[in-house]
Amino acid sequence: MELNKNLNMNIYNFKDIDKWIVGNSWINSEIVNLNEKLGIDIGSRWATSQNERNAAKYIHEFWKNEGLQTYHENFDIETYKFINSTLEVEGKQLDVKPYHRCPSVDLDSDMIDLGHGTYREVSEKSENIKDKIALIYRNHEPFTEQEPISNRVAFISNMGASAIIVGDPKSGRRMEYSSVWDTRDPESVYPPLPIVNTSSEHLLLLKRYAQKNHKAKLKVTTEFYNAETSNVVAEIPGEIKGEYIVMCGHHDTVFDTPGGNDNTSGAIAVIETARTVKKAIDEFKLKPIIGLRFITLSAEEQRLQGSFFHVNNNYDSKNKPKYVLNCDELSTGNLKGIVLGFSHLRNFLQGQLDTLNEDLKVHVMSQIDGHSDHFPFLEAGIDASHPWRWRFFGRYPSCEYHHEPPDTFDKLNVKDLKYYISTFSRLLIRLSLIPIEQWPKNPLTKEIVRTRLDEEKNFEIRTG
Numbered sequence: 001m002e003l004n005k006n007l008n009m010n011i012y013n014f015k016d017i018d019k020w021i022v023g024n025s026w027i028n029s030e031i032v033n034l035n036e037k038l039g040i041d042i043g044s045r046w047a048t049s050q051n052e053r054n055a056a057k058y059i060h061e062f063w064k065n066e067g068l069q070t071y072h073e074n075f076d077i078e079t080y081k082f083i084n085s086t087l088e089v090e091g092k093q094l095d096v097k098p099y100h101r102c103p104s105v106d107l108d109s110d111m112i113d114l115g116h117g118t119y120r121e122v123s124e125k126s127e128n129i130k131d132k133i134a135l136i137y138r139n140h141e142p143f144t145e146q147e148p149i150s151n152r153v154a155f156i157s158n159m160g161a162s163a164i165i166v167g168d169p170k171s172g173r174r175m176e177y178s179s180v181w182d183t184r185d186p187e188s189v190y191p192p193l194p195i196v197n198t199s200s201e202h203l204l205l206l207k208r209y210a211q212k213n214h215k216a217k218l219k220v221t222t223e224f225y226n227a228e229t230s231n232v233v234a235e236i237p238g239e240i241k242g243e244y245i246v247m248c249g250h251h252d253t254v255f256d257t258p259g260g261n262d263n264t265s266g267a268i269a270v271i272e273t274a275r276t277v278k279k280a281i282d283e284f285k286l287k288p289i290i291g292l293r294f295i296t297l298s299a300e301e302q303r304l305q306g307s308f309f310h311v312n313n314n315y316d317s318k319n320k321p322k323y324v325l326n327c328d329e330l331s332t333g334n335l336k337g338i339v340l341g342f343s344h345l346r347n348f349l350q351g352q353l354d355t356l357n358e359d360l361k362v363h364v365m366s367q368i369d370g371h372s373d374h375f376p377f378l379e380a381g382i383d384a385s386h387p388w389r390w391r392f393f394g395r396y397p398s399c400e401y402h403h404e405p406p407d408t409f410d411k412l413n414v415k416d417l418k419y420y421i422s423t424f425s426r427l428l429i430r431l432s433l434i435p436i437e438q439w440p441k442n443p444l445t446k447e448i449v450r451t452r453l454d455e456e457k458n459f460e461i462r463t464g
């Protein structure tokens with residue numbers, strides 16, 4: 001690793017390039033303008049909606065005006081909209097927000113309190129669940145091995161429940177749009193029964209009502225359909241055709257929020273890093289060996305359909321990008337490093353990060369992470385990663401806003417984002433200049449990864 005680090009550093013004067021990039025990222029930043037356009041003027045961007053289409057057009061135009069080669073990658077997705085949703089007990093209207101792909105339902109039924117919905121709790125009450133609305137916490141049961149929510153709801157559904165009301169972990173009647181899909185398990189794509197969210201406070205109220213044998217009226221009307229959306233791609237070609245490094249982040253949001261943290265922050269990181277890298281390459285007349293592909297992906301919030309489309313449509317086992325960096329939710333304090341899905345790039349990437357002199361560290365996930373757009377790449381055996389950052393809401397309150405209306409433009413931290421953009425620009429330029437033969441080989445196949453996923457899908461470790 002020492003060798004290629006030094007080789008690279010000898011050929012190019014990174015001192016001047018870095019100085020230029022850092023200065024430019026801070027002084028000529030478009031972050032505030034992009035945030036105003038995406039987070040305020042356009043607003044929420046549910047994939048396939050008019051707003052989301054407008055955002056994709058805007059990003060395409062923006063890149064075109066910067067002289068980047070840019071195009072839309074169009075495709076149809078399975079989408080839906082909630083026409084209405086109501087929850088009523090004893091004449092009182094309670095908080096309700098349907099889960100991802102919740103089918104239409106119209107019930108007036110008894111409820112049953114199933115605690116956290118663990119295997120133990122559900123088994124104990126198995127005789128009593130049929131045709132009832134089950135009440136569970138989203139949280140895991142304390143001191144107990146974590147059972148994925150997809151497993152918990154599948155078991156409750158098998159016991160014959162008619163619907164599930166899940167209590168949101170947040171307090172203050174905040175509710176997130178949520179899903180029970182475990183990305184790693186293709187069986188869990190569609191929810192097995194109607195599932196809705198309620199606030200933490202109203203779940204406690206419902207549990208009291210359940211004890212008194214009050215009935216709940218739960219109504220959701222959902223319309224399912226297919227519609228067109230697009231990823232937006234900008235490319236800086238390299239000397240070797242067909243070799244790419246990818247940076248991506250989704251531009252869509254859930255239906256009722258402009259997504260300041262999730263993910264105007266990450267989309268802007270992609271848009272601005274592309275702009276900065278392009279300008280630096282022109283300024284210093286650099287000739288990338290490996291091409292750079294910047295993508296704002298659509299439909300991340302609708303089971304990663306944009307990322308899945310991109311991966312299936314562009315890559316196969318013989319033609320994989322060398323490295324992928326996915327940015328999702330960057331309003332999380334400053335950057336600590338990079339988290340890789342697989343281990344073989346670890347020392348190589350650490351060697352490059354060390355040349356930035358920012359004390360950034362590379363880590364490797366002990367489980368394949370299914371929580372964002374890096375997953376479809378990982379599933380295809382591609383070296384994908386995401387930024388390692390401080391996700392402590394005590395120190396960085398913006399980081400706990402995602403799928404709810406208050407994830408607004410003010411949740412985007414401009415100064416932090418400038419640092420992300422300058423750092424990613426410095427890293428990606430370095431990587432694009434490293435000859436192909438100096439990259440560690442990637443031995444992974446889809447089959448190897450699938451075997452790992454099947455082993456891992458029934459439990460969850462998430463650290464960092």
Ligand SMILES: [Zn+2]
Nearest residue numbers: 262263328329
């Ligand atoms: Zn996101």
